[in-house]
Amino acid sequence: MGDYVIETHALRKEFSSRRGGRRVAVAGLDLAVPEGGVHGFLGPNGSGKTTTIRMLLGLATATSGTMRLFDTEVPQRLPSVIDRIGAVVEMPKFLPSFTGRQNLALLARTRDIPEERIDAALATVGLTGRDQDRYRSYSLGMKQRLAIAATLLKQPRLLILDEPTNGLDPSGIREIRDTIRTLGEEGVTVLLSSHILAEVQQICDSVTIIGNGRMLASGRVDDLLHTSGGHRVVVADPTRAVGVLEAAGLVVSPDGEALRVETEGSPEDITRALGTAGIWLRELTPLRADLETVFLELTEGEALGRTTDPATGASA
C-alpha cells in the first residue's frame, strides 16, 4: 500500500441487459498502478477498460469490490482526492454552444482555479488562438485537445486518459504523446487507455492488459515483451544445427536462411549445445515480440493470471 496510485481489488461491474439477464463488464479486476510514469491500460473493445475508469472516477457504481486512489477509498472519499486527478473519459464532452474558453472557465470556477491556469492549459495543447471559437466548430482533434486542457487545469498528480489521441492528425498525436511522456517524467502518474499498441509501447513504462473484464497480464513493458521472445540463430550448416538444438530439447523452426529458437529467456542453452557440437555462431539475436503480438496472444488465449508486479517487475 502506498506505492500504488490506483488499486482495485475484486472489482466487479454488472449491467442489467435488455433481455432481463445480467451482463458482466468487469469481473473481479485487480489493478495496481504504481506512482509515477505512464501506465498503459489495454484491452479489446468491450473488455471493461472504460467501465473500470468510470468506476474509479465515481461516474459508475461498482457492483462489488474495492477501489483506492492515492491510498484513499473511492468513491466514498473521492472528493478529498479529486483535485489531484484529471481525466478524459471516452469522447470529449463539452457544451457545444460555448467557446472552448467558456467551457474551461466553468470547470475552473467549480474548483476556484485561477484564470491564468486556463491560459496555460490552452497553450499546452495548442489551442490559444482558437479558445474563443465555439466548441461545436472544433475538429475532433481540437475537441480532444480541449479535453486534455481541462484535465491540466487541476495540475493533477494522476491523469487518466481514455483514448486521448482519437481523431488527432499525426502531428497532433505526436504532440499529445510528448505531453504525456513529459508529464510522466515530471512525476505525474498517467493511466493511458489506448488501442494504439505501438503508442503504448513507446510511451508506457508499465502496462495492464485486460480481457472480458479480467486481468490477463500486468507488469513492466520490457518484461512483458521479454517473456514472449526467442532467438534468431545464423550458422553455416543450419540442417545440422537443427538436429543438435532439438537434441538439446529446444524448439527450432526455420526462419529463411536462419533459425528461430524458442527459449525461456537466456541464450546459454543455444551456445552450449552448438559449441559442444563444434558449430560456431555467425549471429545470435534476441527476438523481442512487439506489444501487439503479446496483446493478441493474450486476448485470444485469455491467459488469466500471468502477472508481474508493476512496481518491481517481478513475476507473480
Next chain:
Amino acid sequence: MIRLVRTELTRLRWRRSVVVLVAAAIIVPLLILVGTVWETRAYSDAEVAQSRELARSQPGFEQEVRRCEKRPRRFGVPSAEACESQVTEWYSGLYRRPLDLREELRESSIGAASVVLALVVLAGTTFAGADWASGSMSNQLLFEPRRLRVWLAKAIAIGLLAAVLTSVVMTLYWAGLHVAAGVRDIAVPDGLTGEAAWQVARCTFLAALGAVVGYALTMLSRSTVFTLGAIFAVSAAGSLLVAALPLGPGKERWFPANNLLAVMQGRATYYREPPSECFGPSADPSTWDAAMRTMCQGQASLSVWQGLAFVLVPAVAVVAASIWSFGRRDVP
C-alpha cells in the same frame, strides 16, 4: 456550495436558449401590459361622436329605438327617454371596458404570470437537458463528484433565476397598470396594492417551483424532449384523465389548471354539478344557507392552500425521485 451556485448562474447566463427565454419572459408580459392598457383606453369625444353618427345611420336603428320605446324595460332601460341613448350605445360598438385594476388581478396579470411560468419551466428543462445531451455532466462531476451538491447548486441557480425574473416582471407589470390608472385618474381600490403584491409573491413561488420541477424532471429523465412531453401530457391530458376517472361529483377539484389558478389568483372558482337536492318539487331555495346556494348555482371554489397542496405533492415527489436517481445512476 456558494461557489457552485455562482458557477451554475454563470452557466445559465451563458446559455443562449436561457437568454432567449428570459427575454421572452420580459417581452411577452410587456406586450400583454401594452395590450391591456390600449384595450382599456377611454374613447375620445371625436370617437364617440363618430361612432354615434355611424350607429344612427345604420338600417334598423330607428326601428330598434321605436321597439324600445314601446317596451323600455325589455331593453334594460327605465323609460322611453333613455331608449335612443341605449340603442345608440349598442349600435355604436363602444364596448371597450375601462381599466379596472381589481379585474386585472383575475385577468391580464394571470395571463402574464402564466407566460412567465411556462417560460421558466422551459428554462429549467433546457438548462439540465443541455448538460445531458452534450454529455458535459460527467465532466462537471470530474471536478465536483458530490452529486447532491451539483444537483442542489443547479436547482438553486434555476430557482433563483425564475424567482427573480418573475418577481421583477410581475412587479413591473403591476407598476405599469398603476401608472396607467394614475394617468387616467382611476382610483386604485383599497387594498388592491397589497393583493397585487401577494399575487406577485404567489406567482414568484410558483415560477421558482415550476422551474425547479422542470429541471428535476429533466435530471430524472435525462431528456428535454421527454420532460416537455410529460409536461404537455399533464397540462393537456391531465384534466381529461381526471374527468374520465370515477371520482364522483366535484372531480373538477383535481383539474391541474384549476389548482394552478387557485395559487395564482388566491382562490379559483370552478363549475361543480349541483346535487339532486337543488332540483325537484321539494327544493326550496328560501331554506338554503349560503353554502347550499353556492352549491346549487353549480359553483365551488379552491383555496390557495388547496391549490398549493395539489401542486406541492407531485413536485416534492419529482424532486425526491430526481435527487435519488442522480445520486445512484451511472452517468454517461
